[in-house]
Amino acid sequence: RKEVEQDPGPFNVPEGATVAFNCTYSNSASQSFFWYRQDCRKEPKLLMSVYSSGNEDGRFTAQLNRASQYISLLIRDSKLSDSATYLCVVMGNTGKLIFGQGTTLQVKP
């Protein structure tokens, strides 16, 4: 079993739609969680951290469910520029960052 699992998609949605991505992790001792974004043929970039209480940054909302070992990312009012691969990241107890496979989002006009 992979340490971090994501549905690779692709998710094809129209502009203005709300879309949600999920991620599960296997190590219950994991402490820190993040979402990164990777555009085609570019390097990954930090999108947002995920806090236990849930957090929001504009149109993006991240949630953590420790009991179910599950992380989510919600994007409201999707824009064409949101098209990218979204990577779920879990920090291991040594400090290493473990990436999921990524979920591809295509927002269409």
Added chain:
Amino acid sequence: GAGVSQTPSNKVTEKGKYVELRCDPISGHTALYWYRQSLGQGPEFLIYFQGTGAADDSGLPNDRFFAVRPEGSVSTLKIQRTERGDSAVYLCASSLKAGEAFFGQGTRLTVV
């Protein structure tokens, strides 16, 4: 300011040869990570340095792979006796704050 720099950007080598990939992190960043990424996959963890020491090298696939960071800044990933399966984009990232990693543009390694 300068970001993470990786050289070369592309490397083509013959099967069996030795290669070195270089990473210049953001100045002052204590943590440095190496990953490799194949098409359609997420970055696969290789090794993580805190300062000069490898804090976690559990991702190195076998003893052909080795990485150093002798002065706590520049790091070199070394691959001996390259195989076609080593072909991938090798990504380096540096970090000052836990989880906030800044990536370089990667080295695309092709083993022919």
